[in-house]
Amino acid sequence: MTWELFELLLVASIKTVALSGLSIVLGFFLAAGVCAGMLSQNVAARRAGRLFVSFFRGTPLLVQLLLIYHLLPRVGIDVPSEVAAVIGMSLCTAAYQAEILRGGFGSVPKGLLEAADMCGIGAFDTFRRIRLPIAVRLTLPALTSELIMILKASSLVSVVGVIELTRMAQDLAASTFLPLPLYAAAGLIYLVINAVIASIGAIVERRVARGHA
Amino acid sequence: MSFDLGLLRTYGVEILVAFGVTFLIWIAASALGMIGGFAVAVARRWGPAWVAWPLRAFVEVIRGTPFLVQIFLLYYGGPFIGLSLDAVPAGLLGLTIYGSAYYSELFRTGFDAIPKGHLEAADCVGFSRVQMIRRIIVPEMTMLVLPAMVNMTILMLKETAILSIISVPELTLEVSSIGSAHYAFVESFTILALAYWALVELCGWAGRLAESRLSRYRFAHS
Numbered sequence: 001m002t003w004e005l006f007e008l009l010l011v012a013s014i015k016t017v018a019l020s021g022l023s024i025v026l027g028f029f030l031a032a033g034v035c036a037g038m039l040s041q042n043v044a045a046r047r048a049g050r051l052f053v054s055f056f057r058g059t060p061l062l063v064q065l066l067l068i069y070h071l072l073p074r075v076g077i078d079v080p081s082e083v084a085a086v087i088g089m090s091l092c093t094a095a096y097q098a099e100i101l102r103g104g105f106g107s108v109p110k111g112l113l114e115a116a117d118m119c120g121i122g123a124f125d126t127f128r129r130i131r132l133p134i135a136v137r138l139t140l141p142a143l144t145s146e147l148i149m150i151l152k153a154s155s156l157v158s159v160v161g162v163i164e165l166t167r168m169a170q171d172l173a174a175s176t177f178l179p180l181p182l183y184a185a186a187g188l189i190y191l192v193i194n195a196v197i198a199s200i201g202a203i204v205e206r207r208v209a210r211g212h213a
Numbered sequence: 214m215s216f217d218l219g220l221l222r223t224y225g226v227e228i229l230v231a232f233g234v235t236f237l238i239w240i241a242a243s244a245l246g247m248i249g250g251f252a253v254a255v256a257r258r259w260g261p262a263w264v265a266w267p268l269r270a271f272v273e274v275i276r277g278t279p280f281l282v283q284i285f286l287l288y289y290g291g292p293f294i295g296l297s298l299d300a301v302p303a304g305l306l307g308l309t310i311y312g313s314a315y316y317s318e319l320f321r322t323g324f325d326a327i328p329k330g331h332l333e334a335a336d337c338v339g340f341s342r343v344q345m346i347r348r349i350i351v352p353e354m355t356m357l358v359l360p361a362m363v364n365m366t367i368l369m370l371k372e373t374a375i376l377s378i379i380s381v382p383e384l385t386l387e388v389s390s391i392g393s394a395h396y397a398f399v400e401s402f403t404i405l406a407l408a409y410w411a412l413v414e415l416c417g418w419a420g421r422l423a424e425s426r427l428s429r430y431r432f433a434h435s
Contacts, residue, residue: 058413059406060374063385067406070398155279166281180290187278194277
C-alpha cells in the first residue's frame with residue numbers, strides 16, 4: 001500500500017461525496033413534494049405519496065439501482081451511469097426524507113398553530129415562521145443520519161459502473177492484489193467523512209437550537 | 214416491452230431455492246446479530262472499561278463504513294490473514310457482524326430507557342444480576358425497542374441483496390443471472406423489487422401485530 005494508491009482512493013472519494021451530496025439535495029426537494037402529498041387533503045395524493053415511500057423504503061437500493069440503470073435505456077433515455085446512480089439514490093433517499101419530514105411536521109405542537117390562527121397569522125406565514133422552523137429543528141438529527149446513510153449506500157453505485165471510492169478500491173485491489181489494505185483504507189476514508197458529517201451536523205443542530213432555546 | 218412471466222415458470226425451482234437462501238441468511242444473520250448485539254450492549258454497559266472501549270470502537274467502525282466495503286474486506290481480504298471463507302459463510306458472518314453492531318445500539322438505548330427505580334427495586338428485593346436481566350431488563354426492553362428492532366430486521370433483509378456482489382447464490386444474484394441470460398433485465402428486476410417489497414411489507418405487518426399483542430399483554434399485567 002503506497003501513497004500513490006491512497007491518493008487514488010482520495011480522488012475517487014471526491015466523486016463519492018459529490019454523488020451523495022447531489023442525491024441528498026435532489027432527494028430533499030423530491031421529499032418535500034412527497035411529504036406535501038402525504039399530508040394533503042387529497043386522497044389520491046396521499047395514496048401516491050405513501051405508495052412511493054413504501055416502495056422505495058421496501059426494496060433494496062441495489063435492486064432499485066439495477067432496475068433504473070436498465071430501465072432508462074429501455075425507454076430511450078441514454079444517460080451516463082453517474083446520472084442513473086444519482087436518480088436512483090435521489091429517489092431512495094427522497095422516500096426516507098419524506099418520512100422524516102412527515103414526522104417533523106407531525107410533531108409541531110397543535111397549540112402553536114391554533115395560537116397563530118388566533119393571532120390572525122395567515123397560512124403562509126404560519127408555515128414560514130412556525131411550522132417550517134420547528135419541523136427543521138426537529139428533523140435535523142434524522143437528516144444528518146440520512147446523509148451518512150446515503151454516503152454509505154453510495155458504495156452500491158459501484159455495481160452500475162460508477163468509479164467512486166468503493167469501485168476504485170475494488171479495481172486497485174484486483175490489479176495490485178492488495179485487497180486487505182485497500183479495503184481497509186477505503187473504509188477508513190468513509191469513516192472519516194462520516195465523522196466530519198456527524199460533527200458538522202452537531203454544530204448546525206447547536207446553532208439552530210440556540211436561536212430557539 | 215412485455216412482462217415475460219414465462220421466465221418465472223421456467224426458472225421456478227431455481228428462484229425458489231434462491232429465495233430460500235435469502236430467507237435463511239436473513240433469519241440466521243438477524244437472530245445471531247440480535248444475540249451478538251445483546252452481548253455487546255451488555256458488555257459495554259456492565260463490562261470492564263478494557264472491554265467497553267474496543268466494543269465502542271467496533272460499533273462505530275461498523276456503523277461508519279458501508280456494508281459492501283466490510284464484506285469485501287472479509288471476503289477478499291480475509292484469506293490474507295488466514296480467514297478463507299466461501300461466499301455463503303462469509304456473507305452470513307459479515308451480515309451477522311454488521312447486524313450485531315446496529316442491534317447493540319438499539320439495546321443500548323433500550324437499557325438507558327428502563328426506569329432506574331425498577332432496577333433499584335429489583336436490587337432491594339434481592340434479585341441477582343441474572344434475574345434482573347431476565348425478569349426486568351429483557352421484558353421491559355423488548356417493549357421499548359421492538360419497533361426499532363423490526364425496522365432493523367427489515368434493513369437486514371434489504372442488505373442480503375448486497376451479498377449477491379460477492380456471489381452468494383441468493384435471490385438478487387439468481388434473478389439477475391436469469392435476466393442477463395434472456396436479456397430481460399427490466400422484467401426480472403421489476404419482479405425482484407416486487408418480491409422484496411412484499412416481504413418487507415409482510416415483515417412490517419408482523420412487527421405491528423407483535424407490537425399490539427405485546428402491549429396488550431403488558432397492560433393486562435400492570
